[in-house]
Amino acid sequence: MLEKHTIIITVLNSAGVLARISALLSQRGYNIESAIAAPTEDPNVYKISIVVEQTEEHIEQIVKQLNKLVDTIRVTDISHKGNYIVREYIILKLDVTAKNRTDLFQLIHVFKANPIDVAMDHVILELSGTRRKIDRFIEMVKPFGIREYVRSGEFAMAEYQLPNKGDSKNGD
């Protein structure tokens, strides 16, 4: 069954490491739905979060192949794991009229979105949360007219004191 998986890859901050990861995935025939690479508290270490839609079997193979890269320190498929905080960020530009502005701002309030730019005919908003929350927000504001939006893709952090299960660098 095809399912979205969020995979966190901890890598050495070496030249071209993001290219290595994306090249490996395309070489093995996997499409990346989203990818974020960002620095961490350790200047030598980067974290890359990718979302891919695949079957469980294929995900196992993706994780193993990513682990094989010399610059990869750890690969974790965090899907179906309760002990991770997962967030996504979105910026949206919406149409708005004098008539429906109040309705929109009620939604903004409920979802705790943050208006960045408010004009007579449009609003620019930012919002962070789970993928589910962002999906739902998009669904709710669609009737107002979405001019454009950009999503960050998911990124995650383990909760405090995570048992070291499921991570595999060298296979089990």
Place this chain on the structure above:
Amino acid sequence: MNGAQILIDGLIREGVDTIFGYPGGVVIPIFDVLYSTRAIKFLLTRHEQGATHAADGYARSTGKVGVCLVTSGPGATNTITGIATAKMDSSPIVIISGQVPSGNIGTDAFQETDMLGLTRSICKHNYLVQDVKDLPKIIKEAFYIARTGRPGPVSIDIPVDVSNAKLKNYEYPESIDLPGYKPTVKANSGQIIKLAQAIAIAQKPLLYTGGGIVTSGATDELLKLIDKTRIPVVTTLMGLGSIPFDHPCFLGMPGMHGTVTANKAMVECDLLIGVGVRFDDRITGPRHTFATGKNVAHIDIDPAEISKNIKANIPVVGNAKEVLSELLKKVKERPRNSWNERTDFWKAKYPLKYKDAGDGTVNPQYVIERLNEFSDKNAILVTDVGQQQMWSALYYHHRLPRHFLSSGGLGTMGFGLPSAMGAAVGNPDTQVVCVSGDGGIQMNIQELATCAINRIPVKIVVLNNAFLGMVRQWQDMFWDKRYAQTCLQRGPECPEECHGPNGECIPRYLPDFIKVAQANGMVAYRANNKAEVDEVLRKGLAEDGPVLMEFLVNREENVYPMVSAGKPLTEIIMGEE
């Protein structure tokens, strides 16, 4: 010291005694250092692809890391086929390429190419040296990564300004610090016990072994395991030689051109133990038809190979030698049973056979059979890719690991001659025989001159059928004999549609390999008929230097047994009786 001196010093410290390669503008500083370095022998090939395959042949036959040094741009791109070949067969080579000056990278400078990008998917790992101070660490890491774990090619791209840059306080690193690279050598003992238990209860166990046995040097452990358990063994193309051809438990090679016995055993076994293999599609056929209802154990050093193609019930990650020696302690003795009798029965019933033409013409299989008589018992046999490769795999008497070299995974035509040359350089006291076809030999024929001028004594056997035989065989069997572009003798005077040789209409074959060899300063012999085969082999193999022996073989001979592409292993085509 400058970057070039540091590089050569590092290579010497890594035990490099030979480099294969070709010079060019941005590597002159490195070649200049080599010019006065006596500890390293440089072999100048006639093409960078030849250099890469030669480094590969050197690595496969010696177990050491092969090294190849080329210039930027076209020099670098010419290595690509060789690198991909080494990657597919897990051969440890280090490819050092020059690069345009750092400041010019990205400007489409003269002879600039993105080597890092080009080799990303065909290397185990690759480097672009951005600062001379990183160079010692990169050399150390490159050799370590190439030869450890599952071996493979590593590329180092060095901009010319880095080669020229001076480094004060040069020190070669003592240790390696690679937090992301820690190959598992010793396997989980629980998994080994599980495997020993599975062997104890299996009625029809089968060992399916491959290149991992050769790479890890596990032949002794494998033979001891067989002595104790009497488990029959099949061996992939990459594993040939890891068990002697005449061992009573050896059933031959499985797969598309495998022996009937090996394939029947693959189908009927109840416990399949893969060791250092990757369940390649040329072995398994359609995956859904393979190993259904069997217990599958898979021992491999690369965790990503396990359950990649075929789901393993007993996964064991580790080095084949280590795992087999642990397994040997845990496994119970197993007496011969009816399964052994059954595999013996198949071996007796289905020996390899071919139909002799009977008219004095040369069957290609016959040449390989006679080669068994005339070549040294410890000769290294190198093949090209195609029909002659399969006949060499099937009919040659493989006795020793690292003595059969062939491009298995990538199937690279043109691999034969240059890799044989590399093997001969690495093993000066061993006879090296290269079996090639008239197609494959022409793909790197420029290396004849390298062999001749350096007196590298490769014994080249060319089985000339004037066809690209393996593709022609498929056209013969599955495409109504429509021989589209597989006839190397075809000329403008031929009919538009030709379904095979028919007498006088055939134009003269070109080139004349005897003349080509002689023009390259090499001795050459030709056998036109069966009666001349022995004489040519006797004279050719007795030569001190390199020699080319051409055998004009029956043009439309097919390789059998065969399992057609897309068919399960149960559907074996036996060929003419």
